[in-house]
Structures are given as structure tokens and as C-alpha cells.
Amino acid sequence: MKINSIFDLTDSEQSSFPSVGKIKNKGFEKLKNPILRHELERCAKSPYHSEKHLKIEDLGYKTLHQIDFLAKSRWIEYFKSGGKVYIQSRANKLPLSSRIFFDNSILKFFGKGIAMPKKVKAIKRGWVKGGKGGKAEGFDYRIQSNNKLSKHNRNNLIVESERFINQIFEEQSKNGIENVDKLVVPLDPSNSDFELLEHWNAFYKVYGCRFFEFEEKWFAKYVGKSKTENEEKELDSNSIEKMKNAMDLLRRKSKNTDYSNFDF
Structure with missing residues (x-):
């Protein structure tokens, strides 16, 4: 089976992602979001308390389907921060969407009318060789003169990067979603x-050496380059020392030279 994204992993019966805990609750198989589905299938049934819990409708949504399409990175942050999802006990006559509720802390991450965190402002300049944000490391997709990637390179970066990010996500999530690195989130x-470049390059710097496609480039940038710089510094230091010795020798010779016999 070809795996193109993190969500393909959850559709495969052979995949163990996510593999923490046994499934307690059925009926969530059709959810597209693997993070939310994983937690709902394994969450506890608990009494609902309005003073410390919020239902789906309290967030401004009507159905489970609607929150299924909310940002996956937000769900990761919510659950990593200690937030939980519950199914209301002793309320079997209510629709499933009305029985699901969360901790009040979810308002830090979701909710209609809740301001989304401000995005990092884009760097308003063209690509400069060796400059920040110039290219997607490993892929070598470069920002063009219009301050954008080509449409083809942008799409490729988003699609191809998932394969690498998903691999690390799958490995780390085996020990619990709370242990997943913040960098390990799809673009x-x-x-x-x-x-996109800022996100990918931060991930690449930490995990690029893990993939044979990038191994040579990664070591050349983060290992080989530092070695070359050290060699250059050592060479410069030796050259300066030799120049100093040569100048000292010339001074000593000039002091010992008798100029009285020279015609000027």
C-alpha cells in the first residue's frame, strides 16, 4: 500500500498507528482525523459538569463531523497540554455528538469567536544565497524573484514532506501522542x-539525517561544513603566525646591517 499522508496510515489494517491503548468505544471509524479518532476510541465515559466541561455545541459547532475537520495540529496541542475528551455516561438517548465533551481548556485552541494565534509574518524579500528562508533544505526548492515558490515546487513540498514527517510521527506516537515533537506536524x-520553508527547514535540521534521500546533503551542511570552517580558521591562524615570524626576522636583519658602506 502506498502511503501518501499521515491519514493513509490510519486507513491501513496493517498499520499500528496510533498504537497506544485498546479501543473502548466504537462508532468513530469514519472520522478522518487520526488524532481525534484515536482519543475518542480510547476515552473514558464520565458525568458531564457544565462548570468544567464544554460540549461540541458550546464551541459553536453542531456535529462531530464539523470538528473532525478542524486543524490537526491544534488537536495535538490540546491533548499534549493535558486536555481530554469524554463521552457522557448515562445519556444513551442523546445523539452521539451531544454526548461528547471536553475540558474547558479547549477554548485556548478551538471555538468560534476565539482568535486564532497570529501567524509568523513572512519575510518580505527575495531569495538571497545563504540567507534565511531562501530554499527548502533537502529538496532545494528556492524562493523566486516574486517572493514565492513555483506552484509545482510548493505542491511538491507539501505532499512530499508528509512522507518524512509521518515516519517520525508514527515512531514517536507509539509512546503516546503527548511525546510527539512540536516540529512533527504536517505542513x-x-x-x-x-x-512553509520555515516549518520544513526546522524539521529538516533535526531529522533530515534520518532519511537516506537527504543524508549526504544533511551531513555536508551540518557536519562537513563545520569541519571545513575549522580547517580554514586553523589555516588562517598558521598563515598569520608565519607572517609575524617573517617580519620579526626582517627587523632583526635590518638592525644588524651596517649601512655605512652603501652609496645612496
Whole structure:
């Protein structure tokens, strides 16, 4: 089976992602969001308390289907921060969407009328060799003179990066979603090209050496380059020392030279 995204992993019966805890609750198989589905299938049934819990409708949504399409990175942050999802006990006559509720802390991450965190402002300049945000490391997709990636390179970066990010996500999530690195989140297509590069390059710097496709480039940039710089510094230091010795020798010779016999 070809895996193109993190969500393909959850559709495969052979996949163990996510593999923490046994399934307690059925009926969530059709959810597209693997994070939310994982938590709902394993969450506890609990009494609902309005003073410390919020239902789906309290967030401004009507159905489970609607929150299924909310940002996956937000769900990761909510659950990593200690937030939980519950199914209301002793309320079997209510629709399933009305029985699901969350901790009040979910308002930090979701809710209609709740301001979304401000995105990092894009760097308003063209690509400069060696400059920040110039290219997608490993892929070598470069920002063009119009301050954007080409449409082809942008799409490729979003699609191809998922394969690498998903691999690390699958490995880390085996020990619990709360242990997943913040960098290990699929690129957000709504972000600007500079934001996509910033996200990917941060991930690449930490995990690029894990993939044979990038191994040679990664070591050349983060290992080989530092070695070359050290060699250059050592060479410069030796050259300066030799020049100093040569000048000292010339001074000593000039002091010992008798100029009285020279005609000027």
C-alpha cells in the first residue's frame, strides 16, 4: 500500500498507528482525523459538569463531523497540554455528538469567536544565497524573484514532506501522542511559502539525517561544513603566525646591517 499522508496510515489494517491503548468505544471509524479518532476510541465515559466541561455545541459547532475537520495540529496541542475528551455516561438517548465533551481548556485552541494565534509574518524579500528562508533544505526548492515558490515546487513540498514527517510521527506516537515533537506536524497548506520553508527547514535540521534521500546533503551542511570552517580558521591562524615570524626576522636583519658602506 502506498502511503501518501499521515491519514493513509490510519486507513491501513496493517498499520499500528496510533498504537497506544485498546479501543473502548466504537462508532468513530469514519472520522478522518487520526488524532481525534484515536482519543475518542480510547476515552473514558464520565458525568458531564457544565462548570468544567464544554460540549461540541458550546464551541459553536453542531456535529462531530464539523470538528473532525478542524486543524490537526491544534488537536495535538490540546491533548499534549493535558486536555481530554469524554463521552457522557448515562445519556444513551442523546445523539452521539451531544454526548461528547471536553475540558474547558479547549477554548485556548478551538471555538468560534476565539482568535486564532497570529501567524509568523513572512519575510518580505527575495531569495538571497545563504540567507534565511531562501530554499527548502533537502529538496532545494528556492524562493523566486516574486517572493514565492513555483506552484509545482510548493505542491511538491507539501505532499512530499508528509512522507518524512509521518515516519517520525508514527515512531514517536507509539509512546503516546503527548511525546510527539512540536516540529512533527504536517505542513499547513494555508501558510505562506516562507512559513512553509520555515516549518520544513526546522524539521529538516533535526531529522533530515534520518532519511537516506537527504543524508549526504544533511551531513555536508551540518557536519562537513563545520569541519571545513575549522580547517580554514586553523589555516588562517598558521598563515598569520608565519607572517609575524617573517617580519620579526626582517627587523632583526635590518638592525644588524651596517649601512655605512652603501652609496645612496
